[in-house]
Amino acid sequence: MARNPHRLIQEALFDNLGPLSARELLAMPRDGWESLRSALTDQRNGKGDLIARCAACQGQIYITTSHDRPLFAHYQGADPRCPWYSGKNKHPNDVRAKQYRGQQESVMHRRMCDLIAELAALDERCVSTMVDEYLPPTENAHGRYPDVLVEWRDFGRFAVEYQRSHTFQTELSQRCIHYNREGVPLLWLLSSFEHDRIPQAVSDVVHRHRGNAFVLDQHAIFASREENTLVLKCYLSNGDGYDSPVLTRFDALNFPDSQCPFLEDRLAGPLLEQIKQRRKPYFHALRSWGDRIDNLPVDELTSFPERKRIDRLIAAAFSIVAEAAGKPQNFASDHENIRAMMNTFQNSGSLAPYALLLTKLIENTSVCSLLKTKVGDHLRRSIEGHRKGRIEQVKERSQEWNLLRELLPEALDPFIRQRLIDADALPSWANVSDLREMQVS
Ligand SMILES: [Zn+2]
Structure with a gap:
């Protein structure tokens, strides 16, 4: 039977139940797949209505x-052009098989969209659902x-988009x-997600959802029917891989203004946590620094x-950040505020070589x-x-910078700053538009 593993049916679509991959079938307890197996055979023999179809x-x-x-397995008489056809195929023609698969994928796609609409309509708040109907624009052409x-x-x-295998970055982006x-939240549902083998097109979608992969599989479909609302399975990225999946109601997701919804920002x-940990020993040392202007107890220095x-x-830099965060504290001197501290240290020359660096920092804060x-x-x-050759400024690639x-x-790493801006996660102290009132002194 399993002579050619490439010819095995990878995915099935059960009428009224939804998709089930060969992998999920294998992972089922014996009771589970045996009851499917008998119900499918019963239907063939005139009892019940459980039908499963090859997704291709x-x-x-x-x-x-x-x-x-x-x-x-296909029943006798299956279409030999099916790419998962395991019977005799005397004239394999890959190009034709691919075209054929594309047509069939759109049938499968339509069935999944109907299922998503059906589950969303279970919610008592449902006013309407539309599948593949034109949505006129409000602002653009x-x-x-x-x-x-x-x-x-x-x-x-x-809106819910059910990802096709050929949904690539350009279309995703558009x-x-x-x-x-x-102003319509958009959820991308993946047609499948195998977290040990993620194609780039899938990874791109997961990224848009801040490291969350959403799938509508058997568990999610069952839970949707139980709870009478759209429930999804969500895999959360943990940096190296993915946590065990969890089920989540669609309306329990976070809906940021400018982005796709997510369960947890991964x-x-x-x-931000990594940055916080990095800063921690410094904050700790500064707070215990007290009146003694001695060496900061940080090994790295x-x-x-x-x-x-x-x-x-x-x-001085941490004092600027504290001021920008609305929690003024002068870590660097006894001066009443950071303005007096900064002015003194520029005048006395002790921070003069860092004027450019400090300017860059202040520029990117509130x-x-x-x-x-x-x-x-x-x-x-x-x-x-x-410029006049009196005070040497430290350079952007210097140890201090x-x-x-x-x-x-x-504030100081343009790439990280941009990533945080894109994720709507730039802390308010680093937000230039979040201007704090400054007394001119
Ligand atoms: Zn088939």
């Missing part, structure tokens, strides 16, 4: 066994044909942009030649208007001094 050719199939393991468009009372409209502009969340100056730089005050004048004077970039990447 839509031909009726049954469950057979090989080495005591269940697998799907082109409308779209969402796979499924649902409207729930008190919830509004949402659809995300379109629905975002229309992109920005872990990144021992490699810096000018320890005192580096310590003061870090203290206290950027500091640069319009005397603080800005002092910083510019130091930078000017550099690298250290601050690692500690405060939200």
